[in-house]
Amino acid sequence: MIQVVDYDPAWPAAFEALAARLRAIFDAAGLSAAVEHVGSTSVPGLAAKPVLDIDVVVSPADLSRAIEALTASDMEHRGEKGVPGRHAFRPPPSWPATPSVNLYLCEAGALALRNHLAVRDVLRADAALRDEYARVKRALAATPGVDMGRYVEGKSGVLGKVLAAGGIGGAELAQIEEVNRDTR
Template sequence: MSVEVVDWSPRWAVQFEEVAAVLREALAGVPSAQVEHVGSTSVPGLAAKPVLDVDVIVEPYDVSPAVRVLESVGYVHRGDLGVAGREALHAPDRPRRNVYVCTAGTTNVRNHLAVRDVLRSRADLREAYAAVKRALAADPGMDIDTYVAGKTAVLQEVLTASGAFSDAELAAIRRLNDAG
């Protein structure tokens, strides 16, 4: 099974806004909910897998209500998939996307936001990350776990550049990425 990485598309920002509008409307009764475009599709100019990543960031007491609301509009709850503080949901329609209900302030959320923000502002790291992703995806036998692990070193550079993580947090993120 191969991994597809394509040139960045301005369509992704439009698709995110369409998805976010629906999510915000559905989550109107969840006071702390914020909808964020994260992942490579959120970074103009960055090559990416053509799948949006969306974090619905909520306070701890709003995690279950947010999941229930999203289930009521067709999302399928998939559990935390091994990442504490993050509940994965399968989207009921297109565009292809990963939607996560995330607890505000967790390392996972801070990781997503820091990677996005650094890559938006640092062309050198954006280009280095794109080169690694393209090289990994060029292997026709590439699987998603090996792909994720293969990006770990450059992502550690990005996270270090953010200045937002302790050495212990960087090590925890590295272990999670290496685990696939």
């Protein structure tokens, strides 16, 4: 069952608390990293699954050291999972269980990162697209027997519009759609 809930104004504070922990990890390792709140919980007013999506952005040259810093902090490295330039991590049990977290280590400039940032930034700026996206998500979540694959596929039309508004189209959009099909 897919759960989509109303926007919770506590999500930004929850993100900031976790981002501070992540910044401390990278500061201690002597690494420069940006910590980005992405995904639907990063868009004020947008209905979302109650899951914080966090992208930690490092230079490609620092990727190996960044993976080491996260794993040394009890993060479980789950690999790229079919998404080039983006490594998934499972936070340690000491992190809050609610809201849950999807944590990604992204190479600066990677298409996966540009995808996340474009969706966030367009939906923050365009209330009509934000509301259309929310309607689609709610309808899909209310569909009996919907699984994550059908949920992701069902959002692809409106996400294509969002990404086009964010300057991602053509071969890059096709690559994102292919990754989404493969990682469901």
